[in-house]
Amino acid sequence: MWSYTPPLRDMQFVIEDVLQAPAAWAAIPALAELDADTARAVLAEAGRFASEVLAPINSAADLQGCRWRDGVVTTPAGYREAYAAYVQGGWPALSCRPDDGGQGLPVLLDAALNEMIAAANHGWTMYPGLLHGAYECLRAHGSDALKQRYLGKLASGEWLATMNLTEPQAGSDLGLLRTKAEPRADGSYAIIGSKVFISGGEQDLTPNIVHLVLARLPEAPPGTKGISLFLAPKFLPDDMGRARNAIRCTGIEKKMGIKGSATCAMSFDGATGWLIGQPHRGLAAMFVMMNAARLHVALQGLGHLEIAQQNAHAYARERIQGRGKAIAEHPAMRRTLWTLRALAEGERVIAYWAAMLLDESHHHPDAARRAQASDFVGLLTPVAKAFFTDNGHRGADDALQVWGGYGFVHDYGIEQAVRDSRIALIYEGTNEIQAIDLLQRKVLDDGGAKLGGLLARLEADADRVGAASAEFADALRAQTAAARAATAALVAGAQADPEWPLRVADDYLRGIGFTLLAWAWLKRAAAAQPLAGDAWAGDTLRAARFGVQWLLPEAAFRWQRVAAQRAALPSA
Numbered sequence: 187m188w189s190y191t192p193p194l195r196d197m198q199f200v201i202e203d204v205l206q207a208p209a210a211w212a213a214i215p216a217l218a219e220l221d222a223d224t225a226r227a228v229l230a231e232a233g234r235f236a237s238e239v240l241a242p243i244n245s246a247a248d249l250q251g252c253r254w255r256d257g258v259v260t261t262p263a264g265y266r267e268a269y270a271a272y273v274q275g276g277w278p279a280l281s282c283r284p285d286d287g288g289q290g291l292p293v294l295l296d297a298a299l300n301e302m303i304a305a306a307n308h309g310w311t312m313y314p315g316l317l318h319g320a321y322e323c324l325r326a327h328g329s330d331a332l333k334q335r336y337l338g339k340l341a342s343g344e345w346l347a348t349m350n351l352t353e354p355q356a357g358s359d360l361g362l363l364r365t366k367a368e369p370r371a372d373g374s375y376a377i378i379g380s381k382v383f384i385s386g387g388e389q390d391l392t393p394n395i396v397h398l399v400l401a402r403l404p405e406a407p408p409g410t411k412g413i414s415l416f417l418a419p420k421f422l423p424d425d426m427g428r429a430r431n432a433i434r435c436t437g438i439e440k441k442m443g444i445k446g447s448a449t450c451a452m453s454f455d456g457a458t459g460w461l462i463g464q465p466h467r468g469l470a471a472m473f474v475m476m477n478a479a480r481l482h483v484a485l486q487g488l489g490h491l492e493i494a495q496q497n498a499h500a501y502a503r504e505r506i507q508g509r510g511k512a513i514a515e516h517p518a519m520r521r522t523l524w525t526l527r528a529l530a531e532g533e534r535v536i537a538y539w540a541a542m543l544l545d546e547s548h549h550h551p552d553a554a555r556r557a558q559a560s561d562f563v564g565l566l567t568p569v570a571k572a573f574f575t576d577n578g579h580r581g582a583d584d585a586l587q588v589w590g591g592y593g594f595v596h597d598y599g600i601e602q603a604v605r606d607s608r609i610a611l612i613y614e615g616t617n618e619i620q621a622i623d624l625l626q627r628k629v630l631d632d633g634g635a636k637l638g639g640l641l642a643r644l645e646a647d648a649d650r651v652g653a654a655s656a657e658f659a660d661a662l663r664a665q666t667a668a669a670r671a672a673t674a675a676l677v678a679g680a681q682a683d684p685e686w687p688l689r690v691a692d693d694y695l696r697g698i699g700f701t702l703l704a705w706a707w708l709k710r711a712a713a714a715q716p717l718a719g720d721a722w723a724g725d726t727l728r729a730a731r732f733g734v735q736w737l738l739p740e741a742a743f744r745w746q747r748v749a750a751q752r753a754a755l756p757s758a
């Protein structure tokens with residue numbers, strides 16, 4: 187039956203052997219007290235929470251869904267208790283700063299935690315999913331008064347947070363949003379407007395909800411330059427009588443997946459809110475939250491791949507078909523199983539590296555290292571969000587085939603994973619928007635300079651590994667050369683044909699995704715070789731080799747398409 191085993195062995199391998207994070211922590215004063223043993227203990231505990239508390243309530247929550255009645259939302263059975271246990275375990279505070287009541291642990295451990303909880307129960311994970319981003323946003327841009335009132339409550343998870351961007355007419359294009367914020371004499375604002383698709387906009391897990399809301403001040407310039415960010419709580423502070431704010435949940439969506447997550451239509455009827463950051467600079471402030479949230483969504487994609495591969499593997503070993511053979515012995519199925527494993531293991535290296543770079547960008551004592559880490563995170567975030575969620579959903583769909591007809595049946599678990607994983611391609615900026623963000627804003631805007639720096643960093647690792655990993659180093663060098671050639675061609679050709687990058691952004695992003703995977707498989711192979719004789723290490727080496735031989739060829743197809751699509755697309 188469907189179950190989740192936290193991949194602690196691989197997490198430890200990636201953190202300690204592949205990325206050598208403990209040595210990196212030692213060089214950063216804010217993280218220097220953490221050692222590998224403590225990190226292992228934290229992850230083992232997080233894994234227990236994911237597999238023993240969240241995974242067992244996932245399937246029933248999918249059938250039960252959320253209920254809405256007169257503005258009140260009831261979450262599925264077990265959700266409240268699981269959230270109380272999450273808060274009691276101190277999990278929301280894991281990477282928050284100690285002076286806000288947090289544990290000051292690296293974002294890297296928070297990433298591993300989020301991978302596990304998303305794999306075990308994506309719907310439930312939506313509720314705390316925005317907590318850390320809201321905390322970071324408020325910390326970076328909130329007034330002292332707001333920080334004093336709300337940071338501690340968010341760090342502890344006592345109150346949950348939401349992100350109120352989307353409106354019926356404003357989805358990918360937030361420049362179209364109409365919600366208004368009118369200044370009041372006491373320095374607060376009256377927020378008036380409607381939002382849709384707000385995850386956790388109303389819920390029964392916490393006594394208060396901290397809504398972060400995008401709205402326009404009077405006489406704001408049109409488009410995205412006229413958007414400001416506000417904090418509006420469900421219940422007003424003690425000195426305002428803890429009155430219920432004028433915020434209502436007017437309904438919840440019936441959806442394809444993540445049915446345990448309440449997706450709310452919200453009405454702000456003159457709700458009291460306070461400005462976060464500068465007027466008209468709301469999107470910049472919100473981006474702090476969105477970047478953190480995008481890495482979490484990438485981890486949802488990875489989590490879906492991991493749990494699909496675990497369960498597909500277990501089923502394929504037991505099910506006998508075709509001359510007494512287990513399904514796992516048929517080459518067509520073996521190929522699927524190795525694909526899932528190679529992708530999940532490669533993506534884990536990339537995701538955790540991105541998280542390590544986030545830690546470096548926040549805490550490294552050297553300013554140049556902080557700046558470079560931040561540039562690399564800027565490039566990795568859209569790739570991880572779009573590439574991992576694409577692979578997570580496709581991987582779950584391919585895995586379903588391993589069960590044959592039983593895969594189509596709810597009781598076996600995989601059909602829920604196929605449905606749940608689909609949303610991750612859409613929210614937090616659709617995957618098309620991620621691809622444009624990568625190619626247009628992050629690569630073409632500086633003529634490919636930062637990307638060149640990232641590729642050089644990958645190539646330096648290819649030069650460092652010994653002769654035993656030569657096949658992996660050659661594969662990586664071929665990928666970086668292809669990525670450089672495609673980038674140079676786009677830089678040269680984009681002015682004459684500005685639509686060209688937009689036509690091929692998706693292929694470009696997948697090409698970069700595979701380049702990063704080639705690097706991840708190289709790093710894994712190099713770290714696994716000294717462990718010769720260990721059965722698990724042998725398998726992970728086989729998975730890396732499979733990735734290079736069977737999956738990297740897609741990159742060549744993607745780069746070919748980037749080069750070939752010079753002709754305009756016909757209009758729809």
Ligand SMILES: Cc1cc2nc3c(=O)[nH]c(=O)nc-3n(C[C@H](O)[C@H](O)[C@H](O)COP(=O)(O)OP(=O)(O)OC[C@H]3O[C@@H](n4cnc5c(N)ncnc54)[C@H](O)[C@@H]3O)c2cc1C
Nearest residue numbers: 349350351352357358383384385449612613614615616618
């Ligand atoms: C379950 C769920 C939870 C959500 N949670 C939240 C939340 O908590 N807070 C919140 O604010 N929002 C949330 N959303 C909203 C989500 O972020 C939006 O659905 C998403 O941004 C896309 O907007 P849209 O649905 O209006 O699609 P549209 O913007 O109408 O896009 C439709 C299609 O056109 C493509 N497209 C649009 N513009 C471009 C372009 N310039 N170039 C290329 N392609 C383009 C898109 O990629 C997409 O494929 C949630 C949505 C869902 C379904």
